Amino acid sequence: MPTNRQILLKSRPTGAPSAANFELVSTPAPEPKDGEVLLKTLFLSLDPYMRGRMNDGPSYAAPAVVGQPMVGGTVSQVAASKNKDFKEGDVVGSYVGWQDYAVSNGAGLTRLDPKIVKPYSLALGLLGMPGMTAYAGLMDIGQPKPGETVVVSAASGAVGSVVGQLAKLKGCRAVGVAGGPEKCKYVVETLGFDACIDHRSDKLRDQIAAACPKGIDFYFENVGGATQRAVWPLLNNFSRVAVCGMISSYNDPNPQTGPDLRSVLVKRMTVRGFIVTELAPKFPNAIAELAQAYHQGKIKYREDVVEGLEKAPEAFFGLLQGKNFGKLVVKVA
Amino acid sequence: MPTNRQILLKSRPTGAPSAANFELVSTPAPEPKDGEVLLKTLFLSLDPYMRGRMNDGPSYAAPAVVGQPMVGGTVSQVAASKNKDFKEGDVVGSYVGWQDYAVSNGAGLTRLDPKIVKPYSLALGLLGMPGMTAYAGLMDIGQPKPGETVVVSAASGAVGSVVGQLAKLKGCRAVGVAGGPEKCKYVVETLGFDACIDHRSDKLRDQIAAACPKGIDFYFENVGGATQRAVWPLLNNFSRVAVCGMISSYNDPNPQTGPDLRSVLVKRMTVRGFIVTELAPKFPNAIAELAQAYHQGKIKYREDVVEGLEKAPEAFFGLLQGKNFGKLVVKVA
Numbered sequence: 001m002p003t004n005r006q007i008l009l010k011s012r013p014t015g016a017p018s019a020a021n022f023e024l025v026s027t028p029a030p031e032p033k034d035g036e037v038l039l040k041t042l043f044l045s046l047d048p049y050m051r052g053r054m055n056d057g058p059s060y061a062a063p064a065v066v067g068q069p070m071v072g073g074t075v076s077q078v079a080a081s082k083n084k085d086f087k088e089g090d091v092v093g094s095y096v097g098w099q100d101y102a103v104s105n106g107a108g109l110t111r112l113d114p115k116i117v118k119p120y121s122l123a124l125g126l127l128g129m130p131g132m133t134a135y136a137g138l139m140d141i142g143q144p145k146p147g148e149t150v151v152v153s154a155a156s157g158a159v160g161s162v163v164g165q166l167a168k169l170k171g172c173r174a175v176g177v178a179g180g181p182e183k184c185k186y187v188v189e190t191l192g193f194d195a196c197i198d199h200r201s202d203k204l205r206d207q208i209a210a211a212c213p214k215g216i217d218f219y220f221e222n223v224g225g226a227t228q229r230a231v232w233p234l235l236n237n238f239s240r241v242a243v244c245g246m247i248s249s250y251n252d253p254n255p256q257t258g259p260d261l262r263s264v265l266v267k268r269m270t271v272r273g274f275i276v277t278e279l280a281p282k283f284p285n286a287i288a289e290l291a292q293a294y295h296q297g298k299i300k301y302r303e304d305v306v307e308g309l310e311k312a313p314e315a316f317f318g319l320l321q322g323k324n325f326g327k328l329v330v331k332v333a
Numbered sequence: 334m335p336t337n338r339q340i341l342l343k344s345r346p347t348g349a350p351s352a353a354n355f356e357l358v359s360t361p362a363p364e365p366k367d368g369e370v371l372l373k374t375l376f377l378s379l380d381p382y383m384r385g386r387m388n389d390g391p392s393y394a395a396p397a398v399v400g401q402p403m404v405g406g407t408v409s410q411v412a413a414s415k416n417k418d419f420k421e422g423d424v425v426g427s428y429v430g431w432q433d434y435a436v437s438n439g440a441g442l443t444r445l446d447p448k449i450v451k452p453y454s455l456a457l458g459l460l461g462m463p464g465m466t467a468y469a470g471l472m473d474i475g476q477p478k479p480g481e482t483v484v485v486s487a488a489s490g491a492v493g494s495v496v497g498q499l500a501k502l503k504g505c506r507a508v509g510v511a512g513g514p515e516k517c518k519y520v521v522e523t524l525g526f527d528a529c530i531d532h533r534s535d536k537l538r539d540q541i542a543a544a545c546p547k548g549i550d551f552y553f554e555n556v557g558g559a560t561q562r563a564v565w566p567l568l569n570n571f572s573r574v575a576v577c578g579m580i581s582s583y584n585d586p587n588p589q590t591g592p593d594l595r596s597v598l599v600k601r602m603t604v605r606g607f608i609v610t611e612l613a614p615k616f617p618n619a620i621a622e623l624a625q626a627y628h629q630g631k632i633k634y635r636e637d638v639v640e641g642l643e644k645a646p647e648a649f650f651g652l653l654q655g656k657n658f659g660k661l662v663v664k665v666a
Contacts, residue, residue, distance in 0.1 A: 052599075059599050060570065224594065237393070243598040257590035261557065265576040265606035266385075266392050273598035 004029040005309055006069045007098035012056055016251040016320065021054065022070065022313045029101035036103045037083050039076035039094055044309065044330040045124035046072070046316050047158070048222075051250040060275050069097040070312075073129060075112070075120045076102070077333075086111070093123045098312055100332060116291050125158050125327035126294055126301045127287050129276055133244060134162035135286040136279035137220055138170075141242035141272050146171030148217035151208065151234075153227045155196055156183040156302070158327035159244060162290070163220045164193045165299045172218075175211045177204075177227050179322040186325075190300055199223070205230035215239075224248045224256070232259045235267060243273040250320060302326030337362040338642055339402045340431035345389055349584040349653065354387065355403065355646045362434035369436045370416050372409035372427055377642065377663040378457035379405070379649050380491070381555075384583040393608050402430040403645075406462060408445065408453045409435070410666075419444070426456045431645055433665060449624045458491050458660035459627055459634045460620050462609055466577060467495035467553075468619040469612035471503075474575040474605050475551040479504030482545050484564055487555035488529055489516040489635070491660035492577065495623070496553045497526045498632045505551075508544045510537075510560050512655040519658075523633055532556070538563035548572075557581045557589070565592045568600060576606040583653060635659030 003026050010023040032038045053064040053071055064071045074097070078090040083106045086092070093110040096102035110123075117123050125131060137159075144150055150167040154160040155176025164174040164187070176187040176196035187196035195211035197204065208216075208230050215236040221228060224246030235241070249256055264271060293299040304326040306315040312330050319328050336359050343356040365371045386397040386404055397404045407430070411423040416439050419425070426443040429435035443456075450456050458464060470492075477483055483500040487493040488509025497507040497520070509520040509529035520529035528544035530537065541549075541563050548569040554561060557579030568574070582589055597604060626632040637659040639648040645663050652661050 060601065221594070228594070243594050246595050246598060249593075249595060255593040255595065257592075258594045259591050260582075260588040261554070261561070261576050261591045261604070261606070262579050262582060262588065263606075264604060265579060268393065268606045268608055268611065270606075271594070271597060271604040273594070273596075273601045273603075275601055278601065 001028040001031060002101065003027075004099060004101040006100075007309065007312055008068060009054060009064045009066050009070045011066060012054055013251075014253055017051065017054060017317060019313055024310060030103045032080055032082050032103045034082050036105050037078045037086050037109075038080040039074075039092070039096055039102050039104055040079040041074050041076050041096060041100055041102070041309070041332040042091070043075040043121045043124055044072055044098060044312060044332050045074065045128070046312060046319055046328040046330060047130070048245055048247045048250065048319060050316065051247075051320060069099045071095070071097045073124055074332075075123050091120055093128065098309065100309060116287070118295075121303060121305070121329050122294075122301070124329055125303065126162060126290055126299070130158035130327060131162050131290050132279070132283050132286055133276040134159045134166065134220075135290065136276055136282060137242040137244050137274060138163050138166050138218075140279060140282070141270075141274060142167075142218040142220065142240055144170045144172045144218055147173075149173045149175065149212050149214055150218045150220065151175045151177065151212065151216050151231055152220040152222070153177045153199070153231075154222035154245070154247065154322075155187045155193065156191075156325060157222065160220065160222055161187070161191055161301065161326075162299065165191055168192055169293065169298065173212075173214075175208065177208065177223075183325060186302070190302075199227050205233070209234055218242070220244060222247060228259070232263065235263070235269060237267045239267060239269050241269065241271040243271065247320065304328045305331050307331050334361040334364060335434065336360070337432060337434040339433075340642065340645055341401060342387065342397045342399050342403045344399060345387055346584075347586055350384065350387060350650060352646055357643060363436045365413055365415050365436045367415050369438050370411045370419050370442075371413040372407075372425070372429055372435050372437055373412040374407050374409050374429060374433055374435070374642070374665040375424070376408040376454045376457055377405055377431060377645060377665050378407065378461070379645065379652055379661040379663060380463070381578055381580045381583065381652060383649065384653060402432045404428070404430045406457055407665075408456050424453055426461065431642065433642060449620070451628075454636060454638070454662050455627075455634070457662055458636065459495060459623055459632070463491035463660060464495050464623050465612070465616050465619055466609040467492045467499065468623065469609055469615060470553055470575040470577050470607060471496050471499050471551075473612060473615070474603075474607060475500075475553065475573055477503045477505045477551055480506075481550035482506045482508065482547055483551045483553065484508045484510065484541065484545065484549050485553040485555070486510045486532070486560045486564075487578070487580065487655075488520045488526065489524075489658060490555065493553070493555055494520070494524055494634065494659075495632065498524055501525055502626065502631060506545075506547075508541065510541065510556075516658060519635070523635075532560050538566070542567055551575070553577060555580060561592070565596065568596070568602060570600045572600060572602050574602065574604040576604060580653065637661045638664050640664050
């Protein structure tokens with residue numbers, strides 16, 4: 001059997017994670033039994049939610065297990081099959097985590113159509129969890145109407161870039177917030193947002209206000225912190241906030257304070273937290289719509305590809321600091 | 334013409350309002366012109382929202398005007414009519430504010446059916462704005478399911494008492510939070526809540542937790558402050574929060590901090606602020622359901638009646654401190 005490199009969760013971090021929280025081990029790849037397939041990882045997705053999985057507290061999903069491979073979405077190729085539903089060479093969406101090989105009984109595997117999911121790594125981004133998150137959060141919670149103003153934080157990222165471009169396609173004004181002039185330039189010039197504000201600006205609120213002359217009708221929250229505080233007073237009556245992520249505080253073990261709920265009352269706002277899996281019934285339509293828009297060039301999508309499984313921890317630390325530029329993916333094989 | 338006593342808003346308060354913010358004046362009652370009626374105030378409603386109307390900042394309704402009668406919902410009798418739709422003696426729901434008499438062209442007046450709105454003061458409470466607020470907030474935002482746990486603050490008040498009793502009728506566990514042992518006893522023994530916690534307790538969170546062994550599925554927020562902070566960590570996944578009022582901070586000119594929105598994300602909560610008027614299409618059904626339940630004895634409703642228009646300011650100051658016990662109404666005539 002080939003060698004299976006695995007990156008195990010070795011310990012749980014307090015504050016920012018470090019290399020000491022992971023361990024790279026090599027063992028022989030497992031052998032598939034009857035009804036199983038051997039999966040070879042092609043791409044591993046790195047996403048902000050993984051920071052939460054490293055903790056042991058209550059959350060919407062069970063924590064990653066210390067001593068086991070770190071969890072994560074993957075694109076895998078069937079390397080050997082003893083399952084009649086899959087044949088060698090099939091490429092599937094999977095969730096086998098930070099390792100080269102894994103066996104599966106087929107449950108939860110999604111065969112990827114190379115005519116639609118092209119390149120395959122899109123299954124981890126635009127046509128996968130991040131794209132579905134963007135679609136569901138914008139359409140279900142945002143319910144955008146033409147002429148409304150949509151603001152999205154982490155606007156150059158896997159989710160935010162799709163939120164803003166979809167908002168434009170729905171006839172809205174789209175304003176992004178991103179980290180640094182290079183990302184902001186990309187968000188406006190390549191993605192076609194109406195404006196993008198650098199969250200490192202010391203005039204963040206004034207600049208967002210200037211970019212949103214009619215206030216904000218929908219805020220897609222990916223970061224929290226200073227951006228949230230700057231956006232909040234600009235929200236309009238009957239505005240909606242989709243709370244998708246708060247990456248600025250993921251390394252902070254203590255709860256922070258949030259906005260005064262008097263604002264939610266006076267403006268009759270709706271603030272809703274969501275996880276993409278709850279909106280799964282909408283995925284087929286969302287994939288079809290996003291794939292068509294992408295292949296027609298109406299939605300741009302950028303990947304930040306890191307080569308080599310062993311680079312995953314370092315790339316993940318960078319993700320939590322906003323160092324990636326586009327959807328972060330590890331090319332494993 | 335009879336004498337018309339009016340309580341004018343004399344100045345806007347900073348912090349808690351005082352007698353200096355109001356002025357009692359007496360003038361001749363106005364004379365109705367063709368198409369108008371002269372209204373004589375029978376009952377004046379005193380409600381927490383009025384504190385917001387005394388301010389000049391942006392809100393969901395225009396501020397009360399300095400030098401004009403303070404605003405407020407009323408039950409009035411037609412004392413003279415030059416309008417073919419109303420005859421002398423009719424009793425109507427109106428919004429003429431803190432005064433004995435007013436003229437109206439009939440717009441916004443609702444004729445009260447003495448067989449349903451019995452006594453008439455119910456039009457300012459159970460069968461008026463507070464009851465509609467309770468009904469809409471519970472049913473539209475709470476969407477309570479049998480077996481769920483509903484917590485409501487200001488539980489002995491005009492809104493909270495209806496929220497909890499309706500929740501019981503819908504098969505929920507109802508837990509109230511109220512100020513002092515007398516109110517808590519009433520909430521459990523008379524209104525039939527499963528439990529009621531005194532918000533003055535120094536073990537508020539522990540006591541609410543003990544009363545909610547399966548956590549909280551819906552929180553109807555009337556007060557904010559310490560009660561909000563105690564309730565928040567007990568909210569379940571997919572819980573809902575209806576933000577109806579935050580009376581504990583109405584006298585505070587500075588924004589407060591609120592809950593960390595990471596909790597909204599992780600628990601996939603929905604937090605919605607609302608004002609009853611937006612849900613007006615549901616009112617006829619709500620009035621019918623609440624009136625029937627009341628006359629069948631399934632919903633109890635308590636009024637705190639103050640006699641005399643001149644007592645309105647002092648009673649209103651007490652309302653903001655939780656001194657009233659039941660729906661506060663001024664009997665004007």
